[in-house]
Amino acid sequence: xxxxxxxxxTALMIRAQAGDGQAYAALLTMLSSTARxxxxxxxxxxxxxxDVMQETLLxxxxxxxxxxxxxxxxxxxxAILSSRMIxxxxxxxxxxxxxxxxxxxxxxxxxxxxxxxxxxxxxxxxLKAALDALPDRQREIVRALKLEDxxxxxxxxxxxxxxxxxxxxxxxxxxxxxRLLGDKEP
Amino acid sequence: xxxxDLIADLAGRVTPVRPLPPPGRRAAAWLVIAIVVxxxxxxxxxxxxxxxxxxxxxxxxxxxxxxxxxxxLAVFATLVLSVPGAEQTTRVQRLTVVVxxxxxxxxxxxxxxxxxxxxxTTDRHWPVCFTRVVLVSIVPAIALFAMxxxxxxxxxxxxxxxxxxxxxxxxxxxxxxxxxxxxxxxxFLGHFAPVLVIAGLGVAARRVLARRAVVRGxxxxx
Numbered sequence: 001x002x003x004x005x006x007x008x009x010t011a012l013m014i015r016a017q018a019g020d021g022q023a024y025a026a027l028l029t030m031l032s033s034t035a036r037x038x039x040x041x042x043x044x045x046x047x048x049x050x051d052v053m054q055e056t057l058l059x060x061x062x063x064x065x066x067x068x069x070x071x072x073x074x075x076x077x078x079a080i081l082s083s084r085m086i087x088x089x090x091x092x093x094x095x096x097x098x099x100x101x102x103x104x105x106x107x108x109x110x111x112x113x114x115x116x117x118x119x120x121x122x123x124x125x126x127l128k129a130a131l132d133a134l135p136d137r138q139r140e141i142v143r144a145l146k147l148e149d150x151x152x153x154x155x156x157x158x159x160x161x162x163x164x165x166x167x168x169x170x171x172x173x174x175x176x177x178x179r180l181l182g183d184k185e186p
Numbered sequence: 187x188x189x190x191d192l193i194a195d196l197a198g199r200v201t202p203v204r205p206l207p208p209p210g211r212r213a214a215a216w217l218v219i220a221i222v223v224x225x226x227x228x229x230x231x232x233x234x235x236x237x238x239x240x241x242x243x244x245x246x247x248x249x250x251x252x253x254x255x256x257x258x259l260a261v262f263a264t265l266v267l268s269v270p271g272a273e274q275t276t277r278v279q280r281l282t283v284v285v286x287x288x289x290x291x292x293x294x295x296x297x298x299x300x301x302x303x304x305x306x307t308t309d310r311h312w313p314v315c316f317t318r319v320v321l322v323s324i325v326p327a328i329a330l331f332a333m334x335x336x337x338x339x340x341x342x343x344x345x346x347x348x349x350x351x352x353x354x355x356x357x358x359x360x361x362x363x364x365x366x367x368x369x370x371x372x373x374f375l376g377h378f379a380p381v382l383v384i385a386g387l388g389v390a391a392r393r394v395l396a397r398r399a400v401v402r403g404x405x406x407x408x
Contacts, residue, residue, distance in 0.1 A: 016200060017202065017203050017204075017205060018202050019200060019201055019202035019203075020200075021197045021198060021200050022197070024196070024197045024200045025193055025194065025197035028193040028196060028197065029193055032189055032193065050189060053189055054187070054189055054192055057189070057192060057193065057196065058192075058196075059338065059340075061196045061200075062338055062397045063270060063337070063338030064203055065203040065204065065205055065206055065336075065337075066205075066206050066268070066269045066270060066337045066338045067205065068205055068206075068208070068269075069205065071271075075270075075271035076269075076270050076271040077270075077271070078271065079270035079271035079340060080270045080271075080338075080340065083270070083340040083341075157188075160187040160188040160191065
C-alpha cells in the first residue's frame, strides 16, 4: 500500500465509520485488490485467494470501530490481512489432511456406466431420490458437473466458491450418492 | 458468494460506528469495575487482622505488588491485543508474561524454601481460598471478555489468557488480603494456582471472543 493509497483509505474509513455506504464500498473494493495482490505475492496463485479476501473484508467490517483515525491505516489493515491469511492457510491444511482433492474428478457410479446400463441398473426415480437426499449445495454442484456437463470453473464462478471447494463438495456428493445408491442396490 | 456481492452487501448494511477509546482509557474503566468487585470481596470475606503489619513485610508486600502488576499489565495487554496492528502489542505481551513468570518463580521459590512441599491434604483451608479466587474473578473476567469482544482480537488465545489472568490476579490479591494463613504451600495452592487454572480456562473459552459477521443469512466466524 503506497502512502497515497493509505491516505485515501484513511479518508474513506473515516467516512465509512460515519455510515457512508459509498465510501465504504470504495474502501472495500480498494482493500480487496490490495489484499489479493499481497496474498498472491506471499502464497502464490492458490485457488483460495478469494477466501482470504472475503475473510479479510468480513473482519474489517466487524473491526471497523477499532480503527483509530489518529493512527496509520496500513498496520491496522495488514494485521487483519495477515491474521486471516494464516487462518485460511491453516484451514486449507486441515482440509487437505482430511480430503482428497484432484484435478480429475472421480466418476460417480451412475456416470461410469453407459446410458443403457445405467437405466438398467438404476432407475431414474432412485437416482432422483438419491440426489434429493443430498444437501442443497452438493446437489447443485453434482447436477451442474455431471448432468449439465458444466466445467468446474463455471460452477465455481456461478456459486462464488473457489474451484477446489467445488471439487471437494463434488467429491463428497459422489461419495454420498454411491452410499445412497449402493445401499439400495439389490 | 462473489467478492463484489460481498462488498455490496457489507456496504449496504454499514451503520455509523464510534471508534473505540484508546486501550488505556478502556483499561481504566475495567479497573473501576475490578476495584468495586475487590472492595465488595474484601468487605464480604473480611481483611486479615494483621494486614497493616504484614504490608510492612517484604515477602507479603512483594507478592501483593506482583499480583497488582500482573493484573494491570494483563488488562492492558488484553485491550491492546484486541486492536489490530497496535504498535506496543508485543512489548506489553512480553512484559506481562515476564511479570507473571516472576510471580510464579516467587511462589515456587517460597515453597522450596519452606521445604514442606504442597499441603494438598494437610491444609484444609486452601480449597476455600481457591474457590474464593474463582468466585471473585467471575464478574471482572466476564466484563473484560465483553470489552475485548467488542473490539476485534485477532489472537484469541493470548487475548483470552490475558483477560482471565487479569481478573484472576486481582481476585488473588483480594484473597491474599483476606486470608490469615501464612504458609507458602497454602499461598501457592489457594492463591496462585487458581490464577493459572483460570488463565487456562480462559484459553479454553477463547472462541467466545470471536465475533460473527452475518452476510445474507450466512454467518461466518471471525
